[in-house]
Amino acid sequence: MKINELREHLCAQYPDLCPLFSIEFGDGVLLVECGQLLGAASDLRDLGFDRLGMVTAVDRGETFEMVYRLTSRSMSAGIFLKCEVPRDNPVIQSLTSLWPAANWHEREVYDMFGIEFEGHPDMRRILLPPEWEGYPLRKDYEDERIIHRPDYI
Amino acid sequence: MNASSIDRITSDAGEVDAVTLKITERTKKIATDGTPVDELVVNVGPSHPSTHGVCRVITHVDGEIVTKAEPVIGYLHRGVEKIAENRTYLQVVPLTDRLDYVGSMYTNWAYSRSVERLAGIRVPERAEYLRVITCEMQRMASHMMSLGSTSGDSGATTAFIYSFDIRERVIEFFEDLCGSRLTYNYVRPGGVSMEVPDGWFDDILAWLPIARQSLSELDRLFFGNHIARGRLKGIGVLSAEDAVSWGASGPVARGSGVNWDLRKHDTYSVYPRFDFDVPIGSNGDAYDRARCRLFEVYESMRIIEQAIEQIEPGPIKADGIPRLIAPRPGDAYDHIESARGSLGVYLVSDGSPRPYRMKVRSPAFCNLALLPMLAEGHTLSDLVIVLGSLDPVFGEVDR
Amino acid sequence: MTGYVGGLVFGLSGGMVIALAALFGVWWERKVAGRIQMRLGPTEIGPAGVFQALADTIKLLLKEDITPRQADKKLFRVAPFLVFTPIAMSLVVIPFANGWAPLDTSVGMLFYLAVPAVSVIGILIAGFSSGNTYATLGGIRGAAQMISYELPRTLSVLAIAILAGTLAPVEVMARYEWWWFPVSLLGFIVFFISSVAELNRAPFNIPEADSELVAGYFADYSGIRWAIFMMSEYGGIVATSYFGAAIFLGGSQGIGGVLGVLLIFLKAILLITVIIWVGWTFPRFRSDQLLTLAWKVLTPMALVQIVIVGVIIPWL
Numbered sequence: 001m002k003i004n005e006l007r008e009h010l011c012a013q014y015p016d017l018c019p020l021f022s023i024e025f026g027d028g029v030l031l032v033e034c035g036q037l038l039g040a041a042s043d044l045r046d047l048g049f050d051r052l053g054m055v056t057a058v059d060r061g062e063t064f065e066m067v068y069r070l071t072s073r074s075m076s077a078g079i080f081l082k083c084e085v086p087r088d089n090p091v092i093q094s095l096t097s098l099w100p101a102a103n104w105h106e107r108e109v110y111d112m113f114g115i116e117f118e119g120h121p122d123m124r125r126i127l128l129p130p131e132w133e134g135y136p137l138r139k140d141y142e143d144e145r146i147i148h149r150p151d152y153i
Numbered sequence: 154m155n156a157s158s159i160d161r162i163t164s165d166a167g168e169v170d171a172v173t174l175k176i177t178e179r180t181k182k183i184a185t186d187g188t189p190v191d192e193l194v195v196n197v198g199p200s201h202p203s204t205h206g207v208c209r210v211i212t213h214v215d216g217e218i219v220t221k222a223e224p225v226i227g228y229l230h231r232g233v234e235k236i237a238e239n240r241t242y243l244q245v246v247p248l249t250d251r252l253d254y255v256g257s258m259y260t261n262w263a264y265s266r267s268v269e270r271l272a273g274i275r276v277p278e279r280a281e282y283l284r285v286i287t288c289e290m291q292r293m294a295s296h297m298m299s300l301g302s303t304s305g306d307s308g309a310t311t312a313f314i315y316s317f318d319i320r321e322r323v324i325e326f327f328e329d330l331c332g333s334r335l336t337y338n339y340v341r342p343g344g345v346s347m348e349v350p351d352g353w354f355d356d357i358l359a360w361l362p363i364a365r366q367s368l369s370e371l372d373r374l375f376f377g378n379h380i381a382r383g384r385l386k387g388i389g390v391l392s393a394e395d396a397v398s399w400g401a402s403g404p405v406a407r408g409s410g411v412n413w414d415l416r417k418h419d420t421y422s423v424y425p426r427f428d429f430d431v432p433i434g435s436n437g438d439a440y441d442r443a444r445c446r447l448f449e450v451y452e453s454m455r456i457i458e459q460a461i462e463q464i465e466p467g468p469i470k471a472d473g474i475p476r477l478i479a480p481r482p483g484d485a486y487d488h489i490e491s492a493r494g495s496l497g498v499y500l501v502s503d504g505s506p507r508p509y510r511m512k513v514r515s516p517a518f519c520n521l522a523l524l525p526m527l528a529e530g531h532t533l534s535d536l537v538i539v540l541g542s543l544d545p546v547f548g549e550v551d552r
Numbered sequence: 553m554t555g556y557v558g559g560l561v562f563g564l565s566g567g568m569v570i571a572l573a574a575l576f577g578v579w580w581e582r583k584v585a586g587r588i589q590m591r592l593g594p595t596e597i598g599p600a601g602v603f604q605a606l607a608d609t610i611k612l613l614l615k616e617d618i619t620p621r622q623a624d625k626k627l628f629r630v631a632p633f634l635v636f637t638p639i640a641m642s643l644v645v646i647p648f649a650n651g652w653a654p655l656d657t658s659v660g661m662l663f664y665l666a667v668p669a670v671s672v673i674g675i676l677i678a679g680f681s682s683g684n685t686y687a688t689l690g691g692i693r694g695a696a697q698m699i700s701y702e703l704p705r706t707l708s709v710l711a712i713a714i715l716a717g718t719l720a721p722v723e724v725m726a727r728y729e730w731w732w733f734p735v736s737l738l739g740f741i742v743f744f745i746s747s748v749a750e751l752n753r754a755p756f757n758i759p760e761a762d763s764e765l766v767a768g769y770f771a772d773y774s775g776i777r778w779a780i781f782m783m784s785e786y787g788g789i790v791a792t793s794y795f796g797a798a799i800f801l802g803g804s805q806g807i808g809g810v811l812g813v814l815l816i817f818l819k820a821i822l823l824i825t826v827i828i829w830v831g832w833t834f835p836r837f838r839s840d841q842l843l844t845l846a847w848k849v850l851t852p853m854a855l856v857q858i859v860i861v862g863v864i865i866p867w868l
Contacts, residue, residue, distance in 0.1 A: 026270070202766060203764065
């Protein structure tokens with residue numbers, strides 16, 4: 001499905017989500033407030049985005065940008081659902097109630113970024129050992145084993 | 154790391170000395186009908202013949218029946234996503250080899266597609282064909298590994314050797330092509346690294362009929378066996394709804410009847426030009442998943458034949474790609490159908506020559522999350538079959 | 553006194569025979585398995601690699617004999633011998649030549665069926681004393697399996713005992729007639745399958761199940777004690793094949809001398825090869841499938857065999 005058709009479809013079904021929709025590198029992006037995340041995700045699921053592809057986060061300095069990739073089999077399309085979590089209070093709703101697939105993905109985000117998911121059944125580290133300190137994928141994570149390469153390479 | 158993980162399980166079963174853990178740790182549990190169940194905790198892995206790498210499954214068994222199976226992953230975590238933030242876009246390509254080490258071509262390609270989308274690089278047609286040919290051969294090799302280990306897990310050693318015979322030939326072709334047998338570093342942003350050697354295509358075309366023959370031999374040897382069918386049928390049944398909601402993809406989803414193959418349904422590269430089918434299972438058990446893989450190998454052979462027929466001379470690399478690719482700020486995601494499912498790479502650029510963030514959407518990671526659900530209620534012998542039927546590659550799961 | 557000396561000499565030479573049989577069995581298995589799998593098998597040591605097994609044995613003898621810390625030390629050390637001894641003892645009633653067995657007793661068949669069954673205790677002890685969950689599960693599996701397969705195996709041999717009217721293997725061989733083979737075919741199949749299961753060979757190697765339980769009841773053994781488990785396995789294969797060849801296939805068929813020895817040897821080799829062939833080709837059963845096979849298929853088959861023989865006997 002072409003991206004413009006997707007936008008029209010989305011706007012026809014959920015007019016309130018329409019202004020939040022944008023297009024970046026050929027992919028649809030829906031940027032919502034974190035409070036609305038569960039509602040928007042549920043709307044998108046009803047729209048036909050029935051698979052949660054991945055959950056990840058990007059360290060944007062003051063905030064963490066949560067990135068959810070949803071795909072639809074019926075429309076052969078994918079969409080990004082994004083929201084900004086404040087760095088000083090990184091708590092967000094869990095999507096495990098909508099998709100059980102979110103379980104391990106959210107654990108990984110917790111492991112790497114320290115973002116807590118409310119309503120997650122099993123909030124533990126997944127890839128790193130439980131006693132690991134710090135959250136490695138944050139940009140301010142320090143470890144003497146990280147070698148910072150010079151800029152000219 | 155090992156010792157600490159042992160602490161983690163002892164913490165819910167009371168204080169037990171780690172040395173005597175294996176024999177003494179038993180948990181009292183009340184079954185649904187009110188009778189107490191004496192459970193034994195078997196620690197399968199991380200070093201075990203059938204965990205396909207370094208997976209540890211803390212298995213609670215009541216006699217032979219698995220009541221709870223909890224995978225513990227991360228033993229192969231190398232922090233590739235963190236390392237990538239410190240490398241230029243081209244330097245990340247060899248890192249992606251080490252993710253899915255059974256199918257390096259896929260991670261190369263998925264990453265290259267993301268970079269190309271981010272930097273707006275157009276790939277020459279010959280390079281796209283070469284990518285399709287190598288990746289379909291990679292699918293053959295990867296599925297042969299999976300089928301071989303399924304038969305190995307169920308005890309059929311000869312079927313294991315037969316499937317590795319086919320895989321070995323594919324890997325020899327790759328060796329001729331790019332010099333490596335496992336980590337190819339072949340597909341790169343903008344094209345592929347090397348032109349094919351003389352006569353390479355002819356050798357493949359001459360070999361494919363032989364491979365078909367050995368494949369049907371393997372089919373009869375393993376799937377024609379009464380015991381093998383008895384071991385695989387009805388084991389680890391995954392419903393189509395669960396497959397979708399758990400984000401399963403690849404043969405794991407298709408074995409459950411979910412008709413979803415990115416090559417066909419969200420098509421990319423030159424795949425629309427080929428005539429091929431997507432094998433779909435119906436029962437969602439280990440048998441259907443294995444059969445899907447077997448038939449996909451036949452389909453891959455069809456695609457390779459068509460691609461070799463259609464390929465035309467031309468450049469194999471896009472023109473004018475700088476050594477330091479510095480895309481404009483933004484983020485892009487692109488995915489391909491790997492042997493394990495939809496493999497995606499999400500890249501965030503801040504305008505510098507290094508990725509600001511790289512995230513690999515690993516199909517094996519999503520598929521492995523199904524293990525506790527699928528293994529529960531089966532015997533310990535079936536646990537390894539279920540694990541094998543999910544075909545996890547731990548380089549990709551742990552990243 | 554001479555009885556004790558004779559017994560000692562006899563026992564030692566019996567041990568040598570088993571060791572040689574195991575060496576030969578290992579070499580033969582690796583050769584046959586190699587051919588099945590498009591390989592050559594051992595080629596380096598001796599002609600056609602025939603001394604490979606000997607070299608492996610020397611290596612195993614030199615290896616450290618490890619007793620795990622959590623093991624029950626005494627039982628752990630004694631368990632391999634408890635497995636080995638009954639199987640070694642069972643060889644004593646096998647007729648290796650026409651009219652000759654090391655111990656020609658009138659209850660030879662009963663002896664052969666009963667004595668190796670004792671090794672299940674050794675397996676159970678090995679599993680439990682290792683102090684390892686894999687080994688424990690393997691030991692329990694082994695006990696369940698061997699007890700289940702004891703019944704069809706015993707019943708299947710009964711048919712031949714009825715036909716021959718004796719329990720002495722040497723006598724059976726002397727009285728064997730060619731039409732016994734078709735009449736007792738069903739019993740032979742039951743005997744063969746349940747013997748493979750009794751020996752814990754693939755596809756019935758559930759107690760050791762290398763892909764699930766790593767090596768099952770002998771997962772924690774190393775060096776010479778591990779080699780003793782292997783020796784009892786191969787000794788068991790040789791004993792079973794010779795016994796099957798003697799009882800069901802007519803053994804030396806009344807031909808005396810070297811030719812008779814050779815004939816029964818060839819029949820036994822045929823059975824050994826089939827055991828190896830099946831083992832390397834078939835996947836493993838699951839434990840519940842294994843028990844289903846024993847109780848729902850093989851036991852009724854053995855009973856049917858007895859009925860067939862019982863119907864035929866009055867017509868003779």
